[in-house]
Amino acid sequence: MTIVGVLSETPGRERRVALTPDAVGRLRSRQVRVVIESGAGRRAWFGDADFEAAGAEVKTRAQVYEESDILLCVHPPDDVAALAGGRVLIGLLDPLSHPGRAAGLAAAGITALSLDLLPRTLSRAQAMDALTSQANVAGYKAALLAAEAYGGFFPMLVTAAGTSRPAQVLVLGAGVAGLQAIATARRLGALVTGYDVRAAAQADIASLGAGVLATLNDDRSQEDGYAAALTGDESDAQQRALQDAIPRFDVVITTAKVPGAQAPLLVTETAIEKMRPGSVVIDMAVGNVAGSVADTRLVTDGGVTVIGAPDLAATVPVAASTAYARNAVALLTHLMPDGVFTLEPADEVRAGVLVSHGGQVVHPRLPKEIRS
Template sequence: MATVGVLRETAEQERRVALTPDVVRRLRDRDPVLVESGAGSHAWFGDDQYRAAGATIGDREQVYAGSDVLVCVHPPCDVDRLRPGQTVIGLLAPLTDPGLAGRLAAAGVTALSLDLLPRTLSRAQPMDALTSQANVAGYKAAIVAAEAYGGYFPLLMTAAGTVRPAQVLVLGAGVAGLQAIATARRLGAVVTGYDVREPARAEIASTGAAVLDLGDPAVASADGYARALTAEESTAQQQALQEAVTRFDVVITTAQVPGRRPPVLIPATTLAGMRPGSVVVDLAAGPHGGNVDGSVAGTTALVGGVTLIAAGNLAATMPQAASSAYAKNLLALLAALTPEPDLKDEIQAAVTVTHAGHIVHPAVRELLEGAAP
């Protein structure tokens, strides 16, 4: 029995919370839960609801002091308050920010990062926060696109004639892309999908959407993410894509690779070739750019009549749905943990970044050692 502490998120624009009252109710049979006052307020979960679910409400200091396991979405801004022997679980992005892992190791903290989960392992799927959050983001990307577009998504038959449906292109058919495809199709748009990976092309087709044919070879890599194209493949693909993109009213881009800069799928010249009134939603937009040349995460720009929405953290704009899913992922992970990290267990070995003063995750250690002078 370990006390689980829920911290209020400190990242800007972050409205999610790591545990919801529903999940607290299921967790507290085994573990006491301590929730920082106001932790759920931006997701509309009030302290009263957590209290009714059996949690104790405290201030931040009390949560840090009284918890064995601290759960969060993003790493807290005051992560240095953690003390030896405590565990922290969240989307810690150690491959993008190995420095944080170094500090957590030095502090003697056990750090588990959900973004390191082996996603192809079926036992890990209920814990897969990257999937659950990408699902929210993909759904919301289609809604945001429909909101920004000046025409209808569906075909409509009216007394004054027939209205043609919107032509929507979704680039990248991972979890987010497939959910964007499904949602745009629900709304009645004619949807085309594209992905460089052969299995993803089959998944696009299975949703009923058309698969964009650029005449390029399908590729795959062992981890399920797309390998980088060769220079020659890339040039041919870009040229074909540039011509194709201008035929669409709405383009949603979703090509993300954790820990790497997202590939630019729509260069400025392609954007300039699109019809005024078109809408582009760049779901991959982040601190390192996005899939569209000129994307600044969290902003909307009008570029030659094209509305470019660099969406950034869309999951945070649906805090109820995203927090509920994330909390269930945490619940599943917590149930699978042993009191001491068992690094022979495939899941624990994958997500454990630091333990007992050491960085135990090889890829993170390599990054840190590579970065050392």
């Protein structure tokens, strides 16, 4: 019987857990044994008793490492070297940003699969798409965080004391996180405008009832659905156009990330200086906004609040953990059709997520120098 293990995530801002009691029940129904570190779900409000009731066995950390055939995580644990060679690690490993991590896993003989590499254009992989599920949660929380930090109302309110105008919100980047931020800000009553260089994303913005801010006339979409990198001249033109537009808004939320690369600068220092006192800027990519710092709220001399918020999904741990666990179970179900973990060489999902196997780094998007 295959044994799936779950550890507590590294203490700090991470509150998610890789499996929830509901997900444990789904694995148990497939004759998979689940062992979980005591307290692993505590920060997401899932107690040991909840896991035991679902059929999991609560163990010490050392026991989870010793007994697991497959270890599920959100982020790779700091002590992952304790996982014996020949075992499997599945999580958001982010090997494109940390190729040395991939090399270390390969050297330890660990078969590593990274959910953030999942081919998002495969329709049959949608249930496994953890990036999408977590971005959805993060975009929702970004709008709430902006509303909390903003000194006025998001909706227009008509009261006996007078009428307050609705907040003007600009969302830069209309991927999953951006579209959810747009939808949530609109539900809160704000007047929302979205921006993206991809034509399909502009149509998505309009479909939500938001305005579309256009700065470049040509579509900048790639086959994988991500935005193509702009040339130097295009980037300069984009920044100038945004610099003129941004001061009209009370709240700006930026979501433009580039897998394995530096996030593009969208909100310059000059744009921030032109914003009204009391305005709010949320940088979900921590790199889209000049001067933003991860997990830090700064107030400029001009009274603009700049918040670096790269891990907002972790601040909604129940919803985020539930969605992530469903993604992980969907992947396991795909890789364990008969209850036994297998790697089918011709499988597109397997090829997309496999980082290391047999002591080698095997993913083609990783640097050649660490691949054998």
